[in-house]
Structure formats: structure tokens, C-alpha cells
Amino acid sequence: MQKSLIYAFIAIVAVFSILFYTYAHTITYYNIESKLQEITKQYPSKHLEGIVILDSKVLGARFEKRINAESVEYVLQTSFKDKTLQITQDITQEARLLKFLGLALVFLNLILWVVVAVLLWQNKRNLNLELNAVITALNSLEMENLNTLVLPNKTPLTQALKVFLERVEAHYRIQKQLYSGIAHELKTPLAVIKAKCEVTLLKPRENVVYINALKENIESVNSAQASIKALFNLVNGEQKEKAKVVNIQSELESIAKDFVLLHKERKFNYILQTQGLEIPIKLIFLRQIIQNFLQNAFKFTSKDKMVCLKSYVKDGILKVEVLDEGDGISPNIDVFAPFKKSGEKEGIGLGLFLAKRAAKALGGEIKLENREDMQGAIATFALKI
Known part of the structure; x- marks a missing residue:
């Protein structure tokens, strides 16, 4: 749960960094352009540095960023009478600040993604250790002792495995009890067979009596066998007997x-x-x-x-x-x-x-x-x- 929160936090920081840099970049250049346009309204009543008149003529306003060896300039060219008014402003400081901000955000995200990589590696390592421990525990486990299995930690994997083993143990217990129950149901026909044999052997009898007793016991055995099959089919939801x-x-x-x-x-x-x-x-x-x-x-x-x-x-x-x-x-x-x-x-x-x-x-x-x-x-x- 904590790792999931960390991953979510890093993703949020990455998205926020992009949005923040985009916002800072947009606002910075918006302010520069607004300042240059304000200068055009003050010219020629107020003459400022960086203003020249060009013989060529442009339509509307056009902005251009010029990167020099040691400076960065932002140029506005706009129509002025039959010529072009060009205003140049040094934005080296603003460009450096934006560059620094961008690099800082990239570095921050790089560190965070390194953290993600380390967490993923650690998570995989812990998972491998956990799987090895679970495999070791399962290899030494016997069917009769499913409920005594001790699993390491309480991770989703071990919890799911524990629930599964509890279901297996319950199914095994029910099946064991079921077989005991069916065996219990056979006590009566087996007891009847035994009683008939004991009664037949109480005193000497003619051969035909022994033969009839054996035939009755064979019928009882056949009936018991059919009962076993029918009970298993009954429990399993099958109805094969006609x-x-x-x-x-x-x-x-x-x-x-x-x-x-x-x-x-x-x-x-x-x-x-x-x-x-x-x-x-x-x-x-x-x-x-x-x-x-x-x-x-x-x-x-x-x-x-x-x-x-x-x-x-x-x-x-x-x-x-x-x-x-x-x-x-x-x-x-x-x-x-x-x-x-x-x-x-x-x-x-x-x-x-x-x-x-x-x-x-x-x-x-x-x-x-x-x-x-x-x-x-x-x-x-x-x-x-």
C-alpha cells in the first residue's frame, strides 16, 4: 500500500512539473510580449533604447527570439506608418531562469524515477525471496497439516495462498468426512450379512440352507456395492441409476x-x-x-x-x-x-x-x-x- 502511494506521488510530481514549467514559460513570454506591445504605444512620444525604424513594411505584429553568443533577445516587429517599428529587448536573465527551472525539474524527476527503479528492484528481490520461502514451506507440507503452514509476512500473495490452502484443507476435511460417512452407511448391510452368517452357523443344516444363505449374502454384497456407487453419484450430483x-x-x-x-x-x-x-x-x-x-x-x-x-x-x-x-x-x-x-x-x-x-x-x-x-x-x- 505504501509503495502504491509512492508511485502515485511520483507520477503526480512528474505531471505537476510539466504543467508548472509550461505555465512559467507561458507567463514569462506573455509578460515580455505585453511589455513590448506597451512600448509601441508610447513611441514616438517616448523614445526608448532598442527601437529602430526599418524601411520594409510588415503586416500586424511579429515576435522573434534571437539567441546570440552571450545573450538572448526578443524582437517585436510591427507596422508603423509606411515602415516597420522594431523593438528589441534583452531577455537573457529570463531565459536563464527558465532554463534553470527546466533543468531543476528534470533533475528532480530523474531522482524520483531512480527511486522508482530502486523500489521496483527491491520489490522484485523481496518477491523472489518470498516465493523461495513459500516454495520451501510448501515442499515440507503434508496434506494433514495444511492448517499448520506458517507463511512469511502478510503480503497479498501469501494472504491469497493462505486462503487457497484453507479452502483446500476444508475440501480435504469434507472429503475425508464424506468417505467416513459413506463407510458408516455401509455398517447396516455389513452387519446384516454377518448376522445371517452367524444364524446359519448356529447348528448343522442341510446343504440347500447353506446355499440359500450364501445367495442371500451375495445379493446383500451386490446391494452394498450398488449403494456405494449410488451414494458417490448422489454426492457428486449424478443420477445414473434407473x-x-x-x-x-x-x-x-x-x-x-x-x-x-x-x-x-x-x-x-x-x-x-x-x-x-x-x-x-x-x-x-x-x-x-x-x-x-x-x-x-x-x-x-x-x-x-x-x-x-x-x-x-x-x-x-x-x-x-x-x-x-x-x-x-x-x-x-x-x-x-x-x-x-x-x-x-x-x-x-x-x-x-x-x-x-x-x-x-x-x-x-x-x-x-x-x-x-x-x-x-x-x-x-x-x-x-
């Missing part, structure tokens, strides 16, 4: 049975009133929404309280609800914002954010609110059919 006609009752029963298997000792009830309902829908997103609702319900409901899954159609709208008997939600928290958590339970706060994105991809909407009886919360997915 809708398929599915039996809603059957899919909701499958999800409910998985959670019955995972929470054998918990109070869980499901009331599904969508028998025979078949609609085109992106199943992975539906499962992601309902699984998130149930995960949260079991997380925030104590073991002696009830969790309930309901589904029904009302006024042409499919509604799937999950009711819990937990502590409810705080009205001051946007639970659908990424990385926002309610309470002190485990998790990173991405589940409902992803569920909302999934609902939007399905053309539906979700909401989470406290129950009217204030005995917990109710999560609702609504889709017009």
Missing part, C-alpha cells in the same frame, strides 16, 4: 427383517399397509432413506423403548414413517445440513444429509420432527404416486 418397478411392501418388509435380525433384543414393530403397491422407483435410494431413519431411531431410543416402522398411502401419496421414543430433536439444529449432529451419539452427521439428497433424487421429500405426544421423534418420507 427407476425400476418394485413391490414397496416386499422391500420394506426386507428392510424391517434386517433390523429385526440386527436388534433381536430391542422393541421393534412394523406396520406396513402398502400391500400390492408396485411403483417405479430407484430402490437403492429408498433403502438408503429408510435404513438411515431406522439407524437413527435405534441410536437415540433406549433399549426399553419402542421403535416403529409404518407405511401407508393417503391422498395418492406414499408415506413411510419411523417413530422412536427418544429425546426428540432440537429446533435450533438443521439436522439435514452436512456434519450437523443432534446429541452426543456416534456418527459424523452425514446420514440425514444423504437421505435428503436421496429423497430429492426420487422426487419426494423427507422431514424430521418431534411427535405430537412429545414422546420422541418421527421421520417421514413422502412420495407422490
Whole structure:
């Protein structure tokens, strides 16, 4: 900022010098010419030195500067009767003063531009030193320690670089949390696979039972793989999955049975009133929404309280609800914002954010609110059919 002011000051001085010299030169010669013209009015009543009569005749008035070896003269020739009146005045002193003034201003501007050159050189030198320091700092920097980078000085370059690195660090942190969140979303299908394997191995069974169990687990693995891909596409704003006609009752029963298997000792009830309902829908997103609702319900409901899954159609709208008997939600928290958590339970706060994105991809909407009886919360997915 200070250097910018210096540059502006030098530019102003240069412009002022030109204007000042032009003004001084103009005023000086204007005064000389005025004085000579005044003499012409006094002649011949008052005879002064430097006046001669020439035989030739000129029209109007004509000024001429004559530079001699040791002097400078200014000559006015003007018509006088049938001849020419010539008045000569020595302006050596005035010419010297103007010359001195011009040289002084040139010298002053020369000094100032030397200062500019020195400042530019110093600025380039400092910039090179700063860049070398920044490069050294960046070469020793690791991705996990972006916020610990110490940059030299507080110049616009380092400030801009610091802001950029803060954005990179924030993006890296969000991506890291995002991957953790997606991994968290996979806990349920992986836990279901494990539980099915444990149940199958509780006692000896016929080969066909083992084969069916393996087939179910393979389907679960395929579903988990599809969920990973769909979640990444969902976060990146891509919608590659195509809708398929599915039996809603059957899919909701499958999800409910998985959670019955995972929470054998918990109070869980499901009331599904969508028998025979078949609609085109992106199943992975539906499962992601309902699984998130149930995960949260079991997380925030104590073991002696009830969790309930309901589904029904009302006024042409499919509604799937999950009711819990937990502590409810705080009205001051946007639970659908990424990385926002309610309470002190485990998790990173991405589940409902992803569920909302999934609902939007399905053309539906979700909401989470406290129950009217204030005995917990109710999560609702609504889709017009």
C-alpha cells in the first residue's frame, strides 16, 4: 500500500512539473510580449533604447527570439506608418531562469524515477525471496497439516495462498468426512450379512440352507456395492441409476427383517399397509432413506423403548414413517445440513444429509420432527404416486 502511494506521488510530481514549467514559460513570454506591445504605444512620444525604424513594411505584429553568443533577445516587429517599428529587448536573465527551472525539474524527476527503479528492484528481490520461502514451506507440507503452514509476512500473495490452502484443507476435511460417512452407511448391510452368517452357523443344516444363505449374502454384497456407487453419484450430483418397478411392501418388509435380525433384543414393530403397491422407483435410494431413519431411531431410543416402522398411502401419496421414543430433536439444529449432529451419539452427521439428497433424487421429500405426544421423534418420507 505504501509503495502504491509512492508511485502515485511520483507520477503526480512528474505531471505537476510539466504543467508548472509550461505555465512559467507561458507567463514569462506573455509578460515580455505585453511589455513590448506597451512600448509601441508610447513611441514616438517616448523614445526608448532598442527601437529602430526599418524601411520594409510588415503586416500586424511579429515576435522573434534571437539567441546570440552571450545573450538572448526578443524582437517585436510591427507596422508603423509606411515602415516597420522594431523593438528589441534583452531577455537573457529570463531565459536563464527558465532554463534553470527546466533543468531543476528534470533533475528532480530523474531522482524520483531512480527511486522508482530502486523500489521496483527491491520489490522484485523481496518477491523472489518470498516465493523461495513459500516454495520451501510448501515442499515440507503434508496434506494433514495444511492448517499448520506458517507463511512469511502478510503480503497479498501469501494472504491469497493462505486462503487457497484453507479452502483446500476444508475440501480435504469434507472429503475425508464424506468417505467416513459413506463407510458408516455401509455398517447396516455389513452387519446384516454377518448376522445371517452367524444364524446359519448356529447348528448343522442341510446343504440347500447353506446355499440359500450364501445367495442371500451375495445379493446383500451386490446391494452394498450398488449403494456405494449410488451414494458417490448422489454426492457428486449424478443420477445414473434407473427407476425400476418394485413391490414397496416386499422391500420394506426386507428392510424391517434386517433390523429385526440386527436388534433381536430391542422393541421393534412394523406396520406396513402398502400391500400390492408396485411403483417405479430407484430402490437403492429408498433403502438408503429408510435404513438411515431406522439407524437413527435405534441410536437415540433406549433399549426399553419402542421403535416403529409404518407405511401407508393417503391422498395418492406414499408415506413411510419411523417413530422412536427418544429425546426428540432440537429446533435450533438443521439436522439435514452436512456434519450437523443432534446429541452426543456416534456418527459424523452425514446420514440425514444423504437421505435428503436421496429423497430429492426420487422426487419426494423427507422431514424430521418431534411427535405430537412429545414422546420422541418421527421421520417421514413422502412420495407422490
